[in-house]
Amino acid sequence: MTLLPLFILLLLIFSCKSDDLLTPSKPLLPGDKLLSNGGVFALGFFSLENSTTNSYLGIWYHNIPEREYVWVANRDNPITSSLSGKLVLTNSSDLVLSDSKGRILWTTGNNVTTGGDGAVALLLDTGNFILQSQNFTQIWQSFDQPTDTILPGFKLWANYKTHTAVRLVAWKDFQDPSTGKFILSRDPRTGFQILIWREASLYWRSGLWSSATASDNNGYIWSQIVDDGEEIYSTYNTGNSSRITHWKLDYTGDLILRSWNNQSWEPLFKRPDDGCRH
Structure with a gap:
């Protein structure tokens, strides 16, 4: 009789499969998907x-009927024809996406040895897909390699010591996620302006933005700027936790703040409607 409670406990542990985790022993195959813990986002093919x-x-919003993709790994290397894909987490702590012929289409390229099965990849309710070691050290995150979308909590950073900055690149068109013409980043020289480039030409730049916080008239959406003397970043969030929003760099070159109104995506703000268009 004393073994029965232990048996039941083990049964519960092994039956409670974590749908937000990817491990070296659990690859992601066509038809599979990861769900964030709260069911906000899904990751799959x-x-x-x-x-x-x-x-x-x-990655897309899981509970919204109008499918909206916020991140694409292999945007310029699609899985073609009748081939299938597979995402695996290797023992060298790399995420590797390959097709059924073994061709590598995308990888994180970390090459950090964690000692066997210690690393896991986790999809968060923020929409961030992270890779971490067994001691919870973050090795890689999708927020550092965005596609065309800024989610709440994402850091739009620029390092004006190294003149580098994280970049968003628009889709080629509405139904083609490959690299488009428009690129957004903070100014890597000073960090105080947001720039949109059309290929190699400057298309738009914002005014100087150096205040610590800003918000819309209703206080629903607020932004924060942090400057440590070497790196500057801005991040935004929503005062209403139930409000689903994101910034999207559209394939037309517009930067649009969109909100889900339970029926469709509603544009709240659009750039460029201020600043300097070139």
Whole structure:
């Protein structure tokens, strides 16, 4: 009789499969998906309506009927034709996406030895896909390699000592996630302006933004700027936790703050409507 409670406990542990985790012993295959703990985001394979022969690995809102992709791993290397894809976490702590012929289409390229099965990849309710070691040290995150979308909590940073900055790159068009013409970043020289480039030409720049915080008139959306003397970043959030929003760099070059109104994506702000268009 004393073994029964232990048996039940072990049964519960092994039956409670974590749907937000990827481990070396648990690859992601077509038809599989990771769900963040609160069910906000999903990660898996998808195809677009106009090109069902190509498939991609991406992240989207799980409970919104209008599919909206916020991150795409292999945007310029789709899985083609009748081939299938597989995402694995290697023992060298790399995420590797390959097709059924063994061709590598995307990888994190960390090459950090964690000693066997210690590393895990985790999809968070923020939409961030992170890779961490067994001692919870973060090795890689999708927020450092964004596609075209800024989610709440994402840091739009620039290091004006090294003149580097994180970049968003728009889709090529509405149904093609490959690299488009428009690129957004903070000014890597000073960090106080946001720039949009059209290929090699400056398309738009914001005014100087140096205040610590800013918000809309209703206080629903607020932004914060942090400057440590070497790196500057801005991040935004929503005062209403139930409000689903994101900034999107559209393939037309517009930067749009969008909110889900339970029926469709509603534009709240649009840039460029101020600053300097070139």
